[in-house]
Amino acid sequence: MEKKIKLIEKDYALLKELDLNAREKITTIARHIGISKELALYRIRRLEELGVIKGYKPVINHYYIGRNSFHVYLSLSRKDLEYRINIQEELMNLKGVKRVLHAYGKWDFIITFHSKNMKEFKESYEEMFNKYDKYITDKWISFITKTIILPKRRFYPMLAEKIPKKLEFGLTDLRYELREEETRILRELVNNSRQTLIELSQKTGMSTPTVKRILENLEKSGVIIGYYADYNPEVFDLDHYKLLIRVDEFEALKPLQQYLELQPEVIQIQLPLGSRDMEIEVYVDSLDELEKFIGGMTTHTTHIRGIDIIPIMSETRVFLD
Numbered sequence: 001m002e003k004k005i006k007l008i009e010k011d012y013a014l015l016k017e018l019d020l021n022a023r024e025k026i027t028t029i030a031r032h033i034g035i036s037k038e039l040a041l042y043r044i045r046r047l048e049e050l051g052v053i054k055g056y057k058p059v060i061n062h063y064y065i066g067r068n069s070f071h072v073y074l075s076l077s078r079k080d081l082e083y084r085i086n087i088q089e090e091l092m093n094l095k096g097v098k099r100v101l102h103a104y105g106k107w108d109f110i111i112t113f114h115s116k117n118m119k120e121f122k123e124s125y126e127e128m129f130n131k132y133d134k135y136i137t138d139k140w141i142s143f144i145t146k147t148i149i150l151p152k153r154r155f156y157p158m159l160a161e162k163i164p165k166k167l168e169f170g171l172t173d174l175r176y177e178l179r180e181e182e183t184r185i186l187r188e189l190v191n192n193s194r195q196t197l198i199e200l201s202q203k204t205g206m207s208t209p210t211v212k213r214i215l216e217n218l219e220k221s222g223v224i225i226g227y228y229a230d231y232n233p234e235v236f237d238l239d240h241y242k243l244l245i246r247v248d249e250f251e252a253l254k255p256l257q258q259y260l261e262l263q264p265e266v267i268q269i270q271l272p273l274g275s276r277d278m279e280i281e282v283y284v285d286s287l288d289e290l291e292k293f294i295g296g297m298t299t300h301t302t303h304i305r306g307i308d309i310i311p312i313m314s315e316t317r318v319f320l321d
Contacts, residue, residue, distance in 0.1 A: 012155075015047070015231065017032055020165055021227055026040055053230070054228060054231065055227070057228060058189045059225050060223060064169070066177075070115065071113075072110070072128070073142075076137065077137050091109065091128070094127060095127070096115045096120065097112070097113055100316045101242065102314040105311060111250075142272065142276060145169030149167040150266055151166055155231050155233075162262065176223055181204070185206075185214055186223075188200050195291055213266060240283055241281070241312060243278040243308065244279055244310070245276060245307055245309065246304070248304075248305045253271070256278065256303070259297070260297070290309070
């Protein structure tokens with residue numbers, strides 16, 4: 001299939017720069033790829049208008065601000081698309097829901113909850129189950145202990161580095177209590193992480209020096225661990241899959257993780273507690289590429305004893321309560 005939008009080499013270079021740091025100054029981005037600031041701004045706005053870039057988001061260490069992560073997998077008896085789309089919208093309104101993946105195959109939805117504790121998660125889970133129990137035919141829960149976010153190298157394959165920058169966070173005993181003014185700034189960054197300090201000042205009603213001080217503190221303290229651009233995979237004819245991996249010994253996880261971090265198809269690695277040992281997300285351009293990726297993984301290690309393949313149709317996110 002041909003790409004729907006024609007991109008040039010400088011566009012791919014911009015996608016890489018924004019993926020690695022969506023808040024990077026435009027002058028720095030322009031210098032890195034060897035074009036003028038004005039041309040960089042023009043090309044970025046064009047990518048936004050064409051729907052290649054869907055937005056700019058912060059990576060927030062939710063563990064550090066007192067939120068644990070749970071994945072709920074649901075299989076429904078009703079398979080009609082209109083009903084499933086309505087369900088996806090309704091699920092986003094449940095307390096603690098941060099992400100809903102609309103899948104097909106064994107599982108219909110994968111729902112990410114961020115909850116302060118087991119009691120809060122149980123309440124949200126029971127609310128969901130009571131609402132849809134007559135349609136739920138199967139369910140499974142995993143508790144996520146660690147997340148690794150990798151650059152989306154399949155969106156700029158000719159520029160991808162062999163050893164990518166990664167953002168890693170997980171369970172911790174440390175806690176950071178967000179203040180009201182910090183939450184206001186985070187909300188604006190979730191809406192658009194490329195907003196300038198002046199724009200953030202106008203939106204939050206705080207002075208520019210105050211916004212600068214608070215933002216620097218959120219970054220230095222580790223509440224915000226990075227910024228990324230959100231890209232539209234349909235433009236690149238890429239398919240999204242989630243793979244659930246089981247291994248026969250715990251010691252195999254670390255070398256498998258290190259191997260996966262180097263694979264350009266992989267955008268996220270998560271370590272759960274549950275019947276699966278690792279959850280990963282990948283972008284590939286075909287089933288052949290997916291088979292080749294899985295073949296490479298199983299060749300690298302003999303300890304994989306099972307892989308569940310889940311095709312993802314769509315994704316919805318909420319970043320803050």
